[in-house]
Amino acid sequence: MSVIKCDQIYLDDKVVNGYITIDKGRIESITTKYEGDITFDYTGRRIIPGLIDTHNHGIMGYQMRTANNYEMDDEVSIQGYLKGLASFGVTGVFPTCSIDKIKSIAKQAQSNTIIGAKILGIHSEGPWLNRVGEKGIKKEFIEPTKEIAQQMVDDGAGYLKLVSVSPEIKGIEKITEVMKENDVTLAIAHTDFFYNDVINSIENKGFSVMTHLGNAMTGLHHRNVGAIGAGLLNENVYCEIICDFIHVCQEMVQVMLKVKNLNKVIMISDNSEYTAIPPHLYKGTDDKTTIEVGKDGSIHTETGKIQGSSIPMIYGIKNLVTKLNYDLSDVIKLSSKNACDVYCLKDRGVIKQGYYADFVVIDDNYQVEATYVEGIMVYDGNTKKEDLMNQDFLEKHRISDELNL
Template identity: 30%
Template structure:
């Protein structure tokens, strides 16, 4: 479908308005957002009155559908990217885990090869989120401790080259970066620095914020919490508006009460929903692997043998749904935390993150309770739910 219209939809606009209308799409881009019904003659896709949102952007995901970005194969990357539109995700950052330098290098090389290839109908890989190995061993969580090292610009350049091409986010423990020298240099290079798996104090977070830390990895998890005499990294997330906060909204990593508190006191402009999902997402309960470690998945929870949470099996649309339910968020607020904020954070808002003329036609059609009906990746259908009448008169490619 090079040229078509999505009609009969409630469109969530970037200014907060909801309109009943249609979207004209051509060659993967949004050509026009039309209120009401136009007389344009072309193929039409009937949204049956459902809600159209900008496609979700997941900036922290390890795997899905049995594959992991650390598997070191183009096929694994392709499998994940093909699966993600089923949950409304249209773009993402391939996220690594603490492993040997050789394993990380291989994962980066292979996934870069995937980026070069065609991705029609699949979610778009936007680059990399390097989670570890520059973390604190006492806050390792499910990250293998034996491969943890101190922050190293040399290692990063070995993996990504001197220009650090495709490196978008680095998660590190700022207290492990002597003099915050690596942090400062990465910040100067335009890489997003994120504090995570860290034992930093509140004062250390303020100092690291001055040197370039502007992001918090899976906020509240694997970091120092709030105490009445030391409010830690979590306190910094609430108090310091320089920090954007990743949120795993599954009700497991973060309680619904904490999700409500984040919504109320941090606000919509600094929250970014992520999944942090591992390879078991989309598959039945059972035993899987993460970073070479066995992970047991049961009832939506993924844990190591000692009970440590090991990523999630969360789908993006379920995270959006939970935020809507527990915090009473509007469609506009939901689009902020599921797409717009991430696009802005990555410097991609000129082409992603909202439904606007000229942007990529990354779109997700959802029901009132956030069931995904159809996902468009640059105008190509990446997923369609059997519940959406398809192939009827008025829908293209029937």
């Protein structure tokens, strides 16, 4: 048993000055008085629920996009990824991967070894995506078949929770039917559909999530509010939103949060292997493109196309609190509780008696000082971030020419 003391513990309905008692991975009690030995005293800090990132491709040089991680063993790659996530307060994750990596990720999840963030599910974004970027660039993809869909489900071994596809792709119902039969959530992603067709997909075709609302979809216009407007106005769909203010500008995030029921918003990162690595020029994952990681956290290809951001979710929380003036108690629902509601992740997402002891200790500048998963400290703020990075990735992909950033 361990006892954690803190004067700002963010519960589901209030903030308390007290003690969290942990036993066998769960919160045994939360009290305002305790007489006994204290395991850790975080007075002057804040304890918030662990962040749950259901759309995350990588971090610190580790990537989940393909089975081959730059000649690195999949198990080593996934474990490095989970440790890196924990250093930014992520306690639960849906690794967002290509279909050839589903089996390896499921194997790691089945091991139930707690070394960092816990794999709570698997997210396959594609490969059936019709549109890439705001210019609607088309992307090639394999023909959708029921056989491929069933193989994804089988490889996932119960962990495949979310599949994001473009609903307009010919034959996509071969994928969606199999997913619905196996209780896998369907998300609308990278779509050229406008308002009416998106609404039809939500109401009649089983889609219940909008993937990274605002990105790679038809936008708001005064004669047709597009896919974005459909996501904001429909009460039956959950909307992923990236709050780094790079994917979606600050003002648009402000509009989205004013219109959409906050209980239907899921904060995500959409981070990649370029997250949290030093600003510089790097080779792309295919060795054919050049990636620029900027000091502002932006990631672009040599063409200027946005390639994600290197800003983890904890800074999305900071943005909403410090720049949009939302109360932290409300924001942590977007980063933790709401994902548990939509994906039926039991006993997680809030700090509550009987729930898993998944929480994060942060300072006033939103720096992570400690991360706990099922009562185990999986990250200590004294650990140097560079020690968690995939040094092999940095050495092989960093371009020697200095970048004027």
